[in-house]
Amino acid sequence: MAIDRRPIIQVRDLTARYGEETILEGVSFDVYEGEIFVILGGSGCGKTTLLKHLIGLIRPYAGQVIIDGEDITHADSQGYHRLLRRIGILYQSGALFGSMTVAENVALPIVEYTGLPSDLVSTVVRMKLNLVQLEGYEDYLPSEISGGMKKRAGLARAMALNPKILFFDEPSAGLDPVTSAGLDRLIVHLNKSLGTTMVIVTHELQSILAVAQRVIMLDKGLRGIIAEGDPGHLRETSRNPLVWRFFNRQPDDGAVPA
């Protein structure tokens, strides 16, 4: 693994609160360009909250988030909007616009941000749908396709402008093992061929072990990062009972690693 990669996301002392309740406190980490980075943890540990802070949906209570050189915590809206073109997000259920067809969904950012005429836009849309193996489904409405296909369409839309970073919110949620494995393979393939940095929030152990190059584990009690590193390595060598239980899929019954 190249050690000279530059960090494309830098989080410094992030504190997140919902009203009076602190979810995360003093969280700091980097994500390097081109890697597949996974944010994992048990339920309620704050991983979706962390993701929402990274993409700018929530302003942090304290701390700094710098994405591709842009400080989104203190940036003006112009800087933030410039950044939005360089990132893509796949939301948990795809978040496709129900009143538009699959093709119209994917075309939306392309039409808005490039000046391309409509026939060229259609070609680009078809290419994006081919990337995610959804060729032929251009004219279907989101309500007419399955959950797995909705996610792939959402992914095609997230990739419409060839973003440098892709964010995934629980990509395996609601998918059967076969579809989930297919999506994992697609993520790895896209990362390898396009070099896109992937930031994935998930708690699906199989996916994490198959896909992640580096992970951070969040803990609800600690309100921050409890472990960081290669997932396989953490599974074998971690002495922390919470980490060990997560990676070895053991229930909370007092069992402690050897």
Place this chain on the structure above:
Amino acid sequence: MLRDLGPLLHSKTPISLTVDLSEVTYVDDFGVLVLIELRHMMTAQRGAFSLIHATDKVREILSLLHFDDLTDRVHLAKKQIPNIFVRLGDATLRHIHDFQYLTSFTGSVFLALLYVCRHPRSLRSEDTVLAMLKTGVDALPIVGLISFLLGLIIAFMSSVQLRQFGADIYVASLVSLAMTRELGPIMTAIIVAGRSGSAFAAEIGTMRISEEIDALFTMGFDPTRFLAIPKIVASIVVVPLLTLFSDAFAILGGMVVGVLMLDLTASAYIAQTAVTLTPFDVFLGVLKSAVFAFLISWISCFRGFRVRGGAAGVGTATTSAVVSSIFLIILTDALFSVILRYWG
């Protein structure tokens, strides 16, 4: 079983009770309940209680249900309704927060409207036209019918009185004035609130809970400009036209009563209407309905954006959109009346 054993224990008051489970092959939680109650009764009478000869299966079930831990009577916590001051405080805080969001939403609506005026191309024309069709064209039948019936009713009710003075012809004046100045705009706006206000809130609310609005935001779109402005612009254009349509149908309804019941001629009725109505009356009705249209679409979109918590939240927002719209319509109409009284 407890009904039989209970009195027995009370009357005999044994020092100890031993339950022999050797014949028991299976016990479910109701069976365990009997054992627990027996144990309670013994404890209350300061007696001893024990189980013997439990088979493995029975022992397993007892341990699964944590038999040994269930010694104290557990009362399921009754839902405490907090006292009135707490509820009042909570409601006040909620309304203050709501008001803060309403203010910022209103600001963003005006900024977006300004932007659209300066860059007309930026308006999502397809969405706007679709909203105009749904809010206006689809409402024509119901608005027409209700207005016609209203005209009919007004004419009929007033004719009863006016007849006595031989002043039947003034039915035409009454219907036309009442409808164009007051009832036309109000009734049309209320119908639009019920049809379109609820639809706006439900559509935007559903998008909110399926993260579509977050997706819009992170793709660099302004949700207000994308979702709310087409609906607001469409409403302001279409509702005044609906109101004019409603006025016409009401006058028609009045004319039906006039011709069929009051022996007026159609031409006399129309002539009287034309004499009574001034352009200002019609203009006032149209102006009021434009204001109502803005209020309905503004508050309904706001309720949609504020949805939290799933399908129930969408339902609440939809109801609230219609009720708030109707309230605002009537309030604004009252304000109009006061202003015109002192200014006109």
